[in-house]
Amino acid sequence: MESLLNAHATLIENAVKAAQAAGDLPAFALPAVEIKPPNRPEMGDYAYAGALAVAKAAGMKPIDIAQAIAKHIAPAPFIASVEVAPPGFVNFRLDGAWLRAQIPNIANAADTLGNLTLGKGKRAQVEFVSANPTGPLHIGRSRGAIVGDTIARLLEAAGYEVEREYYFNNAGMQMRHLGNSMRIRYLQALGLPVELPKEEGTFYQGEYLREFAQQLVAERGDSLAEAGWETFKEYAERKMFGMIRQTLERIHIEHDHFFNENSLYDDGSVNATLEALQERDLIYVAPVRESETDEVKAKSANQAPAQWFRSTRLGDTEDRVVLKSDGSPTYTLPDIAYHMNKLARGFDVLVNVLGADHYTEHQVVKYGVQALGGEASRIHVIIMQFVRLIREGREVKMSTRRGDYETLDDLIDQTSSDAVRYMLLARNANSRVDFDLDLAVKQSTDNPVYYIQYAYVRCAGILREAEARGFDASAADLAQLDDEALPFVRRVLTLGDTIAYAAQTFEPHHIAFYAHDLASAFHTLYDRLRVFGDGIDPHVAAARLRFYQAAHVSFKRVLGLMGMSTPDRM
RNA sequence: GUGCCUGUAGCUCAGUGGAUUAGAGCAUUUGUCUACGGAACAAAGGGCCGGGGGUUCGAAUCCCUCCAGGCACACCA
Structure with a gap:
């Protein structure tokens, strides 16, 4: 079924x-x-x-x-x-008898409960997080991390072969800034009287660079005093990636593949993309856009020219620079090359989880893919609205470069990995999230995550009690099970429908609401259908125990789909 | 100004064109009960689904328009 x-x-x-x-x-x-x-x-x-x-x-x-x-x-x-x-x-x-007969099937399904054959034989790739290694993950990124990872889990349950990919850019200007900032911190750690300039856009102010610098001094002494920014960039990048992966591990996220943007330069893809666009007459060389007035064109006639992608021909509102006047490419070119690369790898479904600020960028990339004959319809972009942090009733501003951001690590420390996952999952991606830090800290008893996990804990408690008493339900006659338990069974059987819907729409929040509904149905029953106690017929008790075994499996599966833990006690 | 997103209970949000009654959680009020772990259960109050038009047998849901809020609109990545 x-x-x-x-x-x-x-x-x-x-x-x-x-x-x-x-x-x-x-x-x-x-x-x-x-x-x-x-x-x-x-x-x-x-x-x-x-x-x-x-x-x-x-x-x-x-x-x-x-x-x-x-x-x-x-x-x-x-x-x-x-x-x-x-x-x-x-x-x-x-039919009630049929529902009762499903209970053993549920109990035996374990982690395959609700699995579908929807994506059988198809390959899906979910690209998410993709933060450049310039700082720790902040909360804005963590929403995409959780949404992306849950989409991946749902696609797996729907039968797809899924790859989780992390795309990183260590070739840009920001990485040079990181190297320069790291270099200054290193010199400071050596005791030299250098100041890190306060320019936020150019120098990273975060404390973590001081820590890296201390470690670098411990490892290499002053041997790098004359080294250039590249050396420091490489060191900082490596350390930063270690930090990021460790943080992701804490919320049970692991990527299968890290894709380095540099490889697109090394293998000639970026150049090939530019040439392919040129061949299609979609590139022109000029100081300003073709659409500018003659007056503007005349004024800028002496400026150095850039190379423009004629994306308006594909439907864009304006043309975009792909090669700057200094000869370096903008993000557009490698991103188009990257998406062509993904398509060439043969995935049937490509999911790309992005923040709302990347909307325009993604549109341009899509025009590029279309222009080059790529199958753009395979690319599904999930645009997420921002997470707004609230502390003491006021908004907290986040910035990676400045250093006064809230990191995902901080948030996990203050709450829990499960709470973070659930709170960021349980809303539609295109609504903005207000994350109240004060509430998240003290809310531990109100948080729905505990309500759901508590259902699992209660099942575990019953099973534990049964084991202690040597009470065996394997021969239970499920005809003895109370009718009022059947709506719960029916709800468990709709897990597959929920997975199908959430996976096809790429809206993982549905599984969070499903979990809450299921827990609600459970708690009502728990109060009424006791297994152990005075005056309970042993045949009824056995049937109920069999039922709770199925419920136990159901909650384990649902929590697993959300990447949450299943504690036996709380 | 242009594009995208949002507007549903006091607050935070679900809602896949369907059934004279629009659903949860929190908060408020009132009960159950001291448990196989009460971080629970039962119940009540609280709504011109932002406003106005339209399509449809039927609209919170689709279309148009207006209003309000968010984000993006660089030869930054």
């Missing part, structure tokens, strides 16, 4: 065909069948509203169409009843 939604949809499709063959319905093209749980649970477990949509095409009243469909729905083991409700709904109710 891969998906109950699909199973119901198939029933509808076949019923329509059968009704048409029998002459109960006229011939008409059936739109894609959409099945949903009704808003009002008393109406049933799943509902089809399509009879309303096809009424015109069929030339019949919706209620009559629904009747005709219902009449031809083939019996299925999971269906208890099919009802028609005005003005034209077909409502399905799941």
Whole structure:
């Protein structure tokens, strides 16, 4: 049973065909069948509203169409009843015995629970974090890290072969600034009277460079006193990457592949990209844009020319510089080369998680890919709005270069890796997040992450108790299980639908809300369906224990999909 | 000014064109209960879904427009 939604949809499709063959319905093209749980649970477990949509095409009243469909729905083991409700709904109710029979399957599924074959045989790549190694990860980056990693987990569950990639740029001006800053810190560590200039855009003010400098002095003494910025850049970069990877590990993120932008220069891709654009007549050499007025052109006629990508021809609002007047490329050229490279690696799906400030950049890259004949439709860009930090009711400004940012490490120290993951996951990527630091610190008891994990802890507690008492549920008769436990089972069985939806829309927050709903359904039951206690029939107790084993597996799986831990005690 | 995103309960947010009643959490009020771990459960109050038009049998959801907020609009990366 891969998906109950699909199973119901198939029933509808076949019923329509059968009704048409029998002459109960006229011939008409059936739109894609959409099945949903009704808003009002008393109406049933799943509902089809399509009879309303096809009424015109069929030339019949919706209620009559629904009747005709219902009449031809083939019996299925999971269906208890099919009802028609005005003005034209077909409502399905799941069979209790069938639901009970799923409990052992759930308990045995372990970490494959909810897995799909949607992406079978397909390869997906998720590129995320991709922070240049100029400073520790700050909170703004961590949202993308968590969203990207969870998308990767969901795609894996959906059956894709997934690669997590980290793209880094150690060839730009910022890295030179880092090298220069590091050099000054090194000289300071040697006791020389040098000051780090306060220019934030050019010199990195963060304390971490002092620490690196101390270590470098310990390793190399004063042997580098005459060395150039490149030496210091390389050292700082290496140390910084170590820090970043360590931080990511704390929130259970590990990349499979680190892609160095330099390699695109080394293997000639950047040049090849420029030449390919030139061949297509999409590059021109001029001091200013072609679209500028004659007046501006005349004024700037003596300035050194740059090379412009005629992206307006692809639909852009203005042309973009790809090669500056000093001959160095802007980000655009290597980024286009990079995306062509990704496409050439044969991924069926490419996901790129970016901050809102990268929107324009990504558009230009996409125009470039299109211009070069790349299959741009395989590239899915997730644009995330920013995380705003609030402390004492006021916004805290973040800046990597300045040094007064909040790092992801700080945040994990103050809360927990699970809390950070859940709080940054449980909202739609295109809404801005206000992260209240004071609340995050003291909120540990209110945080929904504990509510969800507590459901798992309670299951673990029951299982522990059963083991201590030597109580075995393997031969339980699930017919003895209380009816009120069945809505929970039904909800567990929709995990696959949630994974499918979240993976296809690249909206991982759905899994967070699903987890909360599941925990809510669980806690209600826990209060009412005790396994151990006076006056509980042992057969009922055994069935309940079997049920809690399934619940235990369900929460483990859901927490795992969110990259969260599963503590047995809290 | 142009492009993208957002506007839903006091606060933080879900909501995949469907059912005369728009959902959670927090906060507020009231109960349960001292547990297989109460970081729980049950219940109540609280809403012109930013405003206005339109499409549709049917709109928080799609389209137009206005208002408000955020982000981006460099020969920075």
